[in-house]
Structures are given as structure tokens and as C-alpha cells.
Amino acid sequence: QHDCTPTTCSDHGPTIRFPFRLKNHHPHHCGYPGFDLSCSPNATHLPTTTTILNLPYSVEVLVTNIDYESQLIHIKDANSCFPQQLQNLNLSTTPFQFADFVYNFSLFSCPSTESYFPYNITCLGGDGLEVCALDGEDSIYYAPLISCRKMYNLSVPSQAFDQTADLRLQWPKWVCGKCEAKGKFCRFKSNSTSDEIECFGKLNPLKKGDLVIGGVTVGSLLLLVIVITMYWFHKQKEIKRNGQLRIEKFLEDYRALKPVRYSYADIKKITCQFKDKVGQGGYGTVYKGQLSTDVHVAVKVLNNTKGNGEEFINEVGIIGKIHHVNVVRLVGYCADGFRRALISEFLPNDFARKVHVI
Ligand SMILES: Nc1ncnc2c1ncn2[C@@H]1O[C@H](COP(=O)(O)OP(=O)(O)OP(=O)(O)O)[C@@H](O)[C@H]1O
Numbered sequence: 001q002h003d004c005t006p007t008t009c010s011d012h013g014p015t016i017r018f019p020f021r022l023k024n025h026h027p028h029h030c031g032y033p034g035f036d037l038s039c040s041p042n043a044t045h046l047p048t049t050t051t052i053l054n055l056p057y058s059v060e061v062l063v064t065n066i067d068y069e070s071q072l073i074h075i076k077d078a079n080s081c082f083p084q085q086l087q088n089l090n091l092s093t094t095p096f097q098f099a100d101f102v103y104n105f106s107l108f109s110c111p112s113t114e115s116y117f118p119y120n121i122t123c124l125g126g127d128g129l130e131v132c133a134l135d136g137e138d139s140i141y142y143a144p145l146i147s148c149r150k151m152y153n154l155s156v157p158s159q160a161f162d163q164t165a166d167l168r169l170q171w172p173k174w175v176c177g178k179c180e181a182k183g184k185f186c187r188f189k190s191n192s193t194s195d196e197i198e199c200f201g202k203l204n205p206l207k208k209g210d211l212v213i214g215g216v217t218v219g220s221l222l223l224l225v226i227v228i229t230m231y232w233f234h235k236q237k238e239i240k241r242n243g244q245l246r247i248e249k250f251l252e253d254y255r256a257l258k259p260v261r262y263s264y265a266d267i268k269k270i271t272c273q274f275k276d277k278v279g280q281g282g283y284g285t286v287y288k289g290q291l292s293t294d295v296h297v298a299v300k301v302l303n304n305t306k307g308n309g310e311e312f313i314n315e316v317g318i319i320g321k322i323h324h325v326n327v328v329r330l331v332g333y334c335a336d337g338f339r340r341a342l343i344s345e346f347l348p349n350d351f352a353r354k355v356h357v358i
Pocket of ligand 1: 282
């Protein structure tokens with residue numbers, strides 16, 4: 001046994017696609033006991049683009065179309081003479097039956113002069129004789145058969161006598177409908193002698209190329225998702241790190257804003273050797289300075305200093321505790337020997353919000 005996979009005979013021949021048992025091992029020759037369907041390489045007298053249906057007994061017809069939806073096979077006789085071709089036909093061992101109504105005809109050979117039967121079969125006539133078909137029992141009473149000779153009986157649809165018409169064979173719904181509804185092929189069960197069928201494969205199986213394209217697409221999407229996720233995590237980490245840095249900077253700056261005692265050397269450093277004088281008051285000169293990159297300060301170097309500075313430090317302690325929105329904040333001070341200075345937050349553009357109590 002062998003699966004008889006769908007075969008396309010050619011661009012013109014219909015595709016063979018329904019259950020067959022393999023009759024022989026020719027790849028184009030698939031069959032069911034009783035009939036087989038093949039492409040014309042087997043039948044050398046036919047054009048190579050023809051699909052052939054072999055029916056019992058030795059009935060070979062051309063397949064012009066297979067309608068899988070209606071489950072119909074359209075057949076034609078190569079010699080346009082179905083009455084001759086079908087005389088030995090026996091469909092009982094095949095899954096087929098004629099789609100059109102079948103009549104029981106009798107074929108008679110009569111002298112030409114008496115030819116007025118409804119069906120005149122020209123392809124069988126000749127030598128002064130005509131072949132006619134008579135349908136059933138009714139017409140036999142009025143048909144002038146005196147000089148006619150009965151040839152044989154024929155059970156076919158009336159279209160069989162029209163040389164230009166196709167005959168339509170139907171295969172029963174159970175053969176493939178169930179499987180095709182599931183999008184699968186069907187075949188007869190290999191180890192069963194009855195006509196049981198089983199579904200297999202897919203009507204439109206994925207090709208290797210489709211799988212590769214699918215794989216690449218899924219892979220790319222997966223990679224994109226991974227990259228985006230990694231970027232997002234990296235960004236989150238950076239935001240967190242920046243936040244932490246800002247907090248640390250703030251704490252550092254805050255520490256710097258508490259009144260801290262500086263040496264005179266520090267004052268010189270902060271004011272960059274008293275480089276930037278910003279104002280002159282009654283008690284001293286004011287310079288611009290810098291504690292850190294972001295913290296700018298005003299350093300007021302006092303003129304006349306008296307005593308050991310204990311009183312000055314006490315006063316600084318009191319001022320340092322004043323925290324008010326309208327009072328300039330005292331950041332630090334210097335009481336280095338007789339040199340004294342007050343360091344306060346820098347107010348840009350002479351923004352005079354400060355009160356120094358000395
Ligand atoms: N914190 C500051 N930020 C920026 N500039 C300042 C600051 N403090 C003082 N100055 C500048 O220095 C100038 C003199 O300030 P200062 O405090 O000495 O003035 P004053 O109150 O008139 O003097 P004093 O208090 O000694 O009588 C101001 O006019 C101002 O331009």
C-alpha cells in the first residue's frame with residue numbers, strides 16, 4: 001500500500017485529489033479497486049495534458065474537470081462515442097454514480113430509412129445502417145423495430161448520446177467531505193477491506209520556505225521584544241541611578257549650607273583670592289565665592305575686628321539658626337585670629353533679602 005498523494009497531470013489536466021488505493025507503483029497512476037485515475041504518460045495515444053479515469057471494465061475516459069466542492073468528475077470520451085465506450089461499464093465496484101438521471105436504453109441497429117428514433121447514434125452507424133437508442137418499455141410499442149436488430153442494453157444518462165456533451169460522475173459525500181471540512185486529505189484505510197476512510201495531512205501543507213519565513217519573522221519579533229525590554233531595564237536603571245545621584249548631591253549641598261567654620265585660607269580659596277567683589281557695606285566688603293560647583297556664596301570680610309572672637313561666634317550661632325524665606329541663609333563663617341568673615345547664600349542681581357546682625 002502506498003499513499004496516493006495529489007497529482008497534477010499538467011497545467012491543463014485537473015488535479016487528482018481524492019482517495020485512491022495504489023494499483024501499481026507508477027507515481028501518476030493512483031487507483032481504487034475497480035477504477036483508477038492517471039495522467040496520460042500511461043496512455044501514449046492521448047495528449048500529455050490529459051487526466052484519465054479508468055473504470056471497469058476497460059473503460060477509459062478523459063477527465064475534463066474535477067469539482068471538489070460538488071464532488072463531480074466531468075468525463076469525455078476520446079472518440080466522442082460514449083455509447084460504444086460505456087457498453088461494458090459497471091460502476092458498482094467504484095464509489096461513483098452518474099450525477100444525471102440514468103435511463104435503461106436498448107440500442108438497435110436499423111436500416112437508414114427507418115431512422116426516426118429519438119436518439120440516433122451516428123458514431124456507431126455506417127454501411128447503410130443507423131444505430132438508435134430506445135428508452136425503456138413505453139416507446140417499444142410504437143417504435144417500428146421490424147427490420148432492426150437489437151445490439152445491447154445501456155444504462156446511462158441521455159447526455160451520453162450527445163457527442164459534444166460531458167458526462168458527470170458523482171462520488172458520495174462520505175468519501176472526502178468530512179476530511180476536507182477539517183482541511184485534510186482522505187484515503188481508504190490501508191488494513192481494511194471495506195470502504196472505510198481516514199483523514200491525513202493537510203490540504204495546503206506548509207512548505208519548507210513558509211516555515212523558514214515564519215521562523216525568521218517570529219525570531220525577529222522575539223529579538224525585537226528582547227532588545228526593547230533590555231533597553232527599558234537599562235533606562236530604568238539609569239533613571240534610578242540619576243535619582244540616587246541627585247539625592248546624594250542634595251545632601252552634600254545641604255551639609256554645605258549649614259554654618260560651617262572656615263579658616264582664612266579657606267576663605268581665600270572660596271573667593272578665589274577675593275577676585276570678584278560684589279559690594280561694599282558699612283562693616284565690610286562682599287565678595288562672590290564658590291563652595292562647590294553648584295553652591296555660590298557671598299563672603300563678607302569684616303573690617304574692624306575686636307576681642308578674641310567669642311562674641312562673634314556666639315552671634316554667628318544665633319544667625320545660623322535663622323531659617324526664613326525672607327532672610328538670607330548663613331552658610332559659614334571665619335574667625336581665624338583677627339580675620340572674620342560671614343558666608344551667606346549668594347543672591348543674584350542684588351536681590352536684597354538679607355539681614356546681617358553683627
Ligand atoms: N548674600 C548676598 N548676595 C549677593 N550680594 C550681596 C549679598 N550680601 C551683600 N551683597 C552685596 O554687597 C553689598 C553690601 O552688602 P552689605 O550687607 O555689606 O550691605 P549693608 O547692609 O549696607 O552693610 P552693613 O550691614 O555692613 O551696614 C550689597 O549692596 C550687595 O550688593
